[in-house]
Amino acid sequence: MNRRSIIRLSKYKNTLQRLKAMGFVKVFSDNLADALGIRSTQVRKDFSQFKITGNKRGGYIIDELLEKILRILGKTSIQRVVLVGIGNIGRALLHYKGFENEGIEIDSAFDINPDKQTGRDDISVYPMEQLVGYIQKEKIEVAVIAVPDIAAQRVFDLLLQAGIKGVLNFAPIRLRGPEQIPVTNVNLVLEIENLFCFVNAKKEE
Amino acid sequence: MNRRSIIRLSKYKNTLQRLKAMGFVKVFSDNLADALGIRSTQVRKDFSQFKITGNKRGGYIIDELLEKILRILGKTSIQRVVLVGIGNIGRALLHYKGFENEGIEIDSAFDINPDKQTGRDDISVYPMEQLVGYIQKEKIEVAVIAVPDIAAQRVFDLLLQAGIKGVLNFAPIRLRGPEQIPVTNVNLVLEIENLFCFVNAKKEE
DNA sequence: TTTATATTGTGAATAATATCACATAATAAA
DNA sequence: TTTATTATGTGATATTATTCACAATATAAA
Incomplete structure (x- = not known):
């Protein structure tokens, strides 16, 4: 687990929380890549490292993705x-x-x-x-x-x-x-x- | 010129200023490496990149080194x-x-x-x-x-x-x-x- | 002087990180 | 249904950063 992907995980989290607040349900690796200014393969590689999977052709369900990321970041409690x-x-x-x-x-x-x-x-x-x-x-x-x-x-x-x-x-x-x-x-x-x-x-x- | 070596340059500067204040005159790449928690080859590679040279077996004269680093960092004026x-x-x-x-x-x-x-x-x-x-x-x-x-x-x-x-x-x-x-x-x-x-x-x- | 030793400077090797290329699968269209 | 399309997931590859290995050389010791 490398330091840079953890930092990005925290950034994905922020982006996802904003998207969620805006009412979005799904997100693609490409969207997250744009938001962070990186490539979509980087996003998927990061998720792959943390055993986060999405849906082929369907992207990721924001709620599920966010929950997984929050758990990895240890954000289940204060x-x-x-x-x-x-x-x-x-x-x-x-x-x-x-x-x-x-x-x-x-x-x-x-x-x-x-x-x-x-x-x-x-x-x-x-x-x-x-x-x-x-x-x-x-x-x-x-x-x-x-x-x-x-x-x-x-x-x-x-x-x-x-x-x-x-x-x-x-x-x-x-x-x-x-x-x-x-x-x-x-x-x-x-x-x-x-x-x-x-x-x-x-x-x- | 990579970002990480510039960050280290700024750290070398701090260390050198302290050493100077303590009255030291010479410093070896090994000393700087210890201070920053890195290897001495890294220090020399960094200097090499910025065309900073020292003296074989004699290390670096702190005053000269500091002056060169300050110039690279653009610290010649406020x-x-x-x-x-x-x-x-x-x-x-x-x-x-x-x-x-x-x-x-x-x-x-x-x-x-x-x-x-x-x-x-x-x-x-x-x-x-x-x-x-x-x-x-x-x-x-x-x-x-x-x-x-x-x-x-x-x-x-x-x-x-x-x-x-x-x-x-x-x-x-x-x-x-x-x-x-x-x-x-x-x-x-x-x-x-x-x-x-x-x-x-x-x-x- | 000569020899031994310590330190620099750097090309080559390695390690870490990011990107590419493409197989795979899910969905939509025909 | 079948075919086309769109994303994912990941092994292979490229890029970047660090470390190694060692030649070069200045100094100190013999």
């Missing part, structure tokens, strides 16, 4: 995460509407200063000392690291100690830890630099 | 971007310290409601009507789209009309436009879903 660090990014995440709609819930937040406000009365802020215990007690599997880079590795070590299973990291450093714990990095500076580099390269062509 | 949309994410970006340190400047912000405050007196907010004119007058090349998904394509069209050269898009939709304008998507829901999927896959192994 996906709870903890947020570590209530700075600019942490606060933005706390107010971001996109998560709730997709069944992702920020269960609670942690900060060295637990007096920081989340601005949401349904999400409590706990001091860092309670991070490990909370994760273990509540069986949280995924954490978001939104602390300054200097603190990120320390937080990651705590999370590992607590038995976390996956991490989304906003700090611009590579977190070191066991191979089998997936860490996804979001680095905004890097993305913008990357963009400028492409823009400059285009100019010289 | 990289100005405009921000479109002052919601949660937009506001987080406005307050994010990471940009300034890396020579990236949010030049100005745009929103349908120009009364929105940036919280920074050095960054003005303009109404959406002025977006196209401003970009043209100020020769802005890169824009950040941080508006709701429903408005994203419309904003992108305006940016294209203004002659934008690259876009960082936070809206969870695929923006349609000419092939040659690079669009980088940051989709937080997708990243978290992806993570959960990996976590679940690991459990079944």
Whole structure:
């Protein structure tokens, strides 16, 4: 199972949810390919990998397809995460509407200063000392690291100690830890630099 | 020139800047490989692609290497971007310290409601009507789209009309436009879903 | 000096990913 | 019914990215 097809699976899901909301019943690999800007063979190859089958000449029934994809993505129950660090990014995440709609819930937040406000009365802020215990007690599997880079590795070590299973990291450093714990990095500076580099390269062509 | 090596170039830059700050003078491809969690051949292949050469048995002089990389990344002058949309994410970006340190400047912000405050007196907010004119007058090349998904394509069209050269898009939709304008998507829901999927896959192994 | 050693730079091999080509089957038309 | 058409599903192929293998060479040691 490769990473890229999982990412696409999540995109198929979005497209399918929109189509469903619009009242569509069937969809062809060609439609999904258009929506994602890829080839239809890629769509079918992806489905093939995940043992998703459609109907020869009939395409796919959106409801069935969506259900299968949601199961593969583990979207059968609420996906709870903890947020570590209530700075600019942490606060933005706390107010971001996109998560709730997709069944992702920020269960609670942690900060060295637990007096920081989340601005949401349904999400409590706990001091860092309670991070490990909370994760273990509540069986949280995924954490978001939104602390300054200097603190990120320390937080990651705590999370590992607590038995976390996956991490989304906003700090611009590579977190070191066991191979089998997936860490996804979001680095905004890097993305913008990357963009400028492409823009400059285009100019010289 | 492939996208992945440019991303790595940006990471090499960070590592080199840290090493320089620590007083180091030389670096080996092996050191950089360790820092990024890749192989040293990859590092050398990347450099080779960008015509960066070192010294047989002597590694690379950090100052020289850094200078070359900064030039390739177009970091010889301030990289100005405009921000479109002052919601949660937009506001987080406005307050994010990471940009300034890396020579990236949010030049100005745009929103349908120009009364929105940036919280920074050095960054003005303009109404959406002025977006196209401003970009043209100020020769802005890169824009950040941080508006709701429903408005994203419309904003992108305006940016294209203004002659934008690259876009960082936070809206969870695929923006349609000419092939040659690079669009980088940051989709937080997708990243978290992806993570959960990996976590679940690991459990079944 | 000569020899040993460490590191770069790169063509070739391998691995990962995407696309093509086409057999297969379901539906619609004749 | 039979034939034509339209999608799927997948083995084969092409493309892209990474790693290997090793020649070239600079430095240090003998």
